[in-house]
Amino acid sequence: MSNSTFKPKNTISRRSMLKITGAALVAPMIWVKNSEAAQERVVIRSPGGAYDDIRKKLIYEPFTKETGIRVIPVATTTAKLHAMIRSGNIELDIIDNDDSVLLQWADELAALDYAHFKYTDPADILPEYKHDNYVGNFVYADVMGYNTGKFNSASVPANWVDFWDYKKIPGTRALADVDTGGPNLEFALLADGVPMDKLYPLDLPRAFKALSRIKPGISKFWTSGALSVQMLSTGDADVSSVWSTRILKGMESGAPLAINWNQHSVHVQAYAALKKAKNLENAQKLIDFCLSKEVQSKFSSLWNSGPVTETAYKALTPELREKIPGGDRTREHGFLLDANWWAKNRNEVGKEWAKWSLNS
Structure with a gap:
């Protein structure tokens, strides 16, 4: 309530009291939201649904515990992504999407900081999935x-x-x-x-x-x-x-x-960080975390997908390798x-x- 509309009186009506107590009840919630806004964060475009349910437990929550950076997944369409990027009003830090979709915005994608990766050895990423401004997530x-x-x-x-x-x-x-x-x-x-x-x-x-x-x-x-x-x-x-x-x-x-x-x-589902991302450093850290051997191999078993790193693929059971693309199967019977x-x-x-x- 602003000073221009609030006029103190000697007595307080029942309606005014309700307004004041209501404001007092709302205030703590506003404080919580503001405190969350102040927390380190990274916003990622995600397909949503069961995919996010898996990644919340496997990736997002452990990443937050490890780094203090809160991950905010946002399910959105390619059309909305395109409109956001075209307007220059960038609300996302990372795009998690098909690589052929990512590449339509190639000029807007930031170079990946492989040299400072902490959780993943960049040399472990299979070369067909590793690029300067985007990297495979799974296949x-x-x-x-x-x-x-x-x-x-x-x-x-x-x-x-x-x-x-x-x-x-x-x-x-x-x-x-x-x-x-x-x-x-x-x-x-x-x-x-x-x-x-x-x-x-x-x-x-x-x-x-x-x-x-x-x-x-x-x-x-x-x-x-x-x-x-x-x-x-x-x-x-x-x-x-x-x-x-x-x-x-x-x-x-x-x-x-x-x-x-x-x-x-x-097909390659891939990560890219946007040049104009508000949390670009955090985006680089999350991509690094997502490519670690543990995350890659566990996600493969939960999503029936192929990992993009050599050590993660080798860590898979023979039974899982029989269910997914990659390795000798793709070299002999498939194409990228x-x-x-x-x-x-x-x-x-x-x-x-x-x-x-x-x-x-």
Whole structure:
């Protein structure tokens, strides 16, 4: 209450007394909030949900106990991130997102201070995931998933050429929609005979021509990881592209699902600190902490994802290595998605997809 509106009287009415006591009750809460604001902090963009639940116990709370720095995860969309960065009103310190998404803001990302890492040996980070201004967090894969009521390991399409041949190998198919951020253009090109090591730069006309060939055999282009697993579990799709982390959770829940790892694509979830971050030093410390061997290996077991450091991968049990991308499996049967290509061409892909959807 300001001095301009408060007029002292000799007597205090019941309404005035309620206002005063109410203010006294609110004051301690304001003090708590102000004290929290004064605490060292770091604000990180996060996917949210179960992901944050795991990371709160595994990373954020131990990091706060170790450093005194409070971690504030904020779940937000790519569109909101883009608007924030464009406005220059930076409220986040770290972005935790797909590397191909991060790279669209490459000029806004701070150099990572590997030289002062305390919890992680920078030399332990696998070179394909280590970059000047961003670094891998974990890896997952786009795989061929199938319903075991329809296929088994011998009868499922052996590769994407077979997947495309829905007349020779009957069964309902599904693929990713453009709304997922990345339709399965690589798989379309593999189905058209392009070798895994010759995919990039992607030949868009050839990829969409291949998609037109399989479109009659597609029951639905899925728009979320949850939907892809649901379709496979219920039999609405017998075989589909699907994110490895999603289908593995379904398998753990008892759904009749399995994975064909041949010709899988590896995606990198990555960290980057923003140049204009208000807590840049704290951001560097949290990224360092997140890449430690203990965090990397434990998170892999909880999220069914691949670690980005060599020692963490070696620390995994043989059983866990069988469930995740990385190591010899990816070297022999998979490829790394080209994040730079997608960062530069995602808008063009969206335009081509819109035209293709209308005309094919």
